[in-house]
Amino acid sequence: MALPSYTETRYRVWHYIYISICTFVFFFLIAPLFVIFPLSFNAEEFLVFSEGMKNLDPDAFSLRWYKDMIYGTKNPWGLAAKNSFIIAIFATIGSIILGTLAALGLSSRHMPYKGIIMATLISPMIVPLIISGVAIFFFMAKVGLAATHTGIVFAHIILGTPFVVITVTATLSGFDHSVTRAAASLGSNPVNTFMKITLPLILPGVISGGLFAFVTSFDEVVVVLFLAGLDNTTIPVQMWTGLREQLSPTILAVATCLIILSTLILVTAELLRRRSERLRGINR
C-alpha cells in the first residue's frame, strides 16, 4: 500500500508501525508451522537445531524419523493412521447426510421453531469439548459403545454436523427456489429434483462442510481420549500421548505429514469456495 506523497510525517510513521504490526502478526501465525519441517529431518534425537543444521551440512539431515514413523518397531502410527482415516471417513459421510438433510429443512421458510432448532443443532460446536466428551462418554458407556469404532464415529458425527449445517445453510441462502419449482412443474419427483437440480448446485457447500467435518474428526482428541480403548487409538491421541511423555522427532515427522494434509485440504476448500461463489453469482 503506497502512501500518497502529501501524507504528513506522523501518519507516515503510523502507517509503517501498522504495517510492521501486521507483518509481526502474520509471522506469529504462520512461522510456528515452519519450525516443524526442518526439525523433522534432524539426524539427531534432540529437538533443537544442531550446529550442522545451522551450517546446512547435508549429514545433519536425514529421513530416519520418517523411516521410524513407517517401519519403527512397536510402532503405533500405522494403526493410528488407519483408525483415524476410517473413523474420519465414516463420520464425514454421516455428518454430510444428516447435516445436509437438516440444512434443507432449516432453509425452508415453513420450518417451525427455526431459532431454537438451529441453536440445538449448532450446540455441539459451542459447548466446550470437555463437556461434550463427558456427556458422550456416559451415553456410549450406557449403550455399550465405549471403546468401539462405532462409538467414536457417532461421537464425531455429533461434533461434525454443525459445520455441515452451517455451510450448507449458507449455500442455500443464495439458492433460487424457482429452479426446483420449475423441475417439479416439468414432472420431476422430489428425489429426482434433489439429485439432479438441488444437489449439484449446493455441492460446493456440502463438500466444504464435509471437509470441516473430516478435519474435526481427524483432529479431535478430547472425546476420543474418553472413548478410545487400546484398539481405537487415533493419530491425535498418539500425538497427545507422545507430547505428554517425551517429544520425539518421530512426532515431528507425523506433524509434517499432517501439515501437508491440511495444506491440501485448505487448497480444496478454497477452490470450492470460489466455485460456490461463482455458481451463486450465476444464480443472481
Place this chain on the structure above:
Amino acid sequence: MSSETKILTTDGVPLEVSLKKAEKRNKIKAFLLVAPLLLFLLITYIFPIGEMFTRSIDDRMVTNMLPKTFASMEKWDGKELPPEEVYRSFYEDYKILAEKKEHGKLGQRLNKEKNGFNSILKRLFRKVKRNQIDETVSIKEQINKIHRNFTKVEYWQAIKRTAPPYTINKYLKGMDMYLDEDGNVAQVSEDRRIHRILWLRTLEIALFVTIFCFLMGYPIAHLLATLPMKYSNLLMICVLLPFWTSLLVRTASWMILLQQQGLVNDFFVMIGLVADNNRPEMMYNKVGTYVAMTQILLPFMVLPLYSVMKTISPSLMRAGKSLGGTPFVAFWKIYFPLTIPGIGAGCLLVFILAIGYYITPALVGGASGTLISNQIAFHMKQTLDWSFASAMGLMLLTGVLVIYWIYNKLVGVDNIKLG
C-alpha cells in the same frame, strides 16, 4: 366479505382452508428433514448432558444402604445422641451390608462427610463379623463401647445429613464450599480453596487471550479487507493454514519454540535480552498457555472481523476525511463503529472456545497454566469422581450458555461464517 364471494379452489374447498392445509404439509415436510439429526442429537448428546445433571446431584447410595436407619431417624431431633431405636436399625442395616460386603463403600462415603468414620466403622465390622453383638440387650450401649466416637453426636448427625437422595454438595465443592453440621453453607479453609483459583484463572486466561486475539486480529483483518484481492488472498493463507492445521501440531511447534533451548530463547539471547546461562522458562507456565492459545485461536477472531470489514465501503473513510476529519478521527468515528458486530462475534467466539480449552493448557500449561477443563478431565480419569466432574462441567456449561445466549442476541447463530 360475505360467504357468497369466498374464493374456492377447483375442488370446491375454500382457498383459505386449502392454503392452511398446504402450509401445514410444508411445515411437516420441512420438519421431517430436520428430524433425523435432531433426534440423533437429542438421544446421543442433549439427554446425556441432562443425565450429567442427575448424576451430579445423585446421592442415593447411602439412602439405599441404610433404609431402616433413616426411617427411624425421622423422629430424632438431631440435638443429642439418638435413641436406642436408631442404633438398632443402624446395626441391622449394617449387618445386611456386611453380609453383602458393601460396608466398605459406606465407610468411604461417610468418611467424606465426617473424618474418621471409616476407622470406627471398621471396628464395628469386626464385632459384627464375629457375632459379638448381643441383640437381646441394648445395642446403643454396645456400639458406644466400640469406640468413643460413637458417643459423639456429630457422627450421627453426619449419617443423618446423607439421608436425602439428592445433594448439592458437588456444586458447593466446586466453589470450595460445603454444608456444615447445621446445614449452613460454609467456606473451606483458605489453604484448601483450589477450585476458586481455577475458576478465576480460567476466566482470566480466557479474557486475556480474547484481548490479545483482538489486538492482534484487528489490524490484520483490516489489512486483509483493504488490500487488493490478489495480495489479500495470499495473506489469507497465513490465517487459514493454521486454522486447518491440527491443534496438536500447532501445540507441538510451540513446545519446540518455547523450550529453554528453543528458538525463541535463542533469539532473546542473540539480541542480548537474557543471558545464555539464564534462559527463562517460557513453557509449563502461564506464558506458554497465553502464547500458544493466542496463536491457535487468532483465526477465529480474524475471520468474523474480516467478513464484516469486507462489507464496509472504503468511500466512507474517504468521505470522512474529505469532510475535514483526520485519518484517526475518521477511523474512530466511522470505521470502528461499523466493525463492532464483527468484534462482538470474534470476541465471543474466542472467549467461548478459550474458556473450555483443554489440550493446549494441559501440554504447555504446567501446574500454573491448567484450567477448569483439566480439573474435569482429572476427576473423570484419575479420581473417578464422575458426579463431581459432571457438576463442574455443568457449572462451566452454564457460563458458556449465558455467553452463547448473548452471542445469539447480538450476532445470531446463523450468522457464523466459516472460512
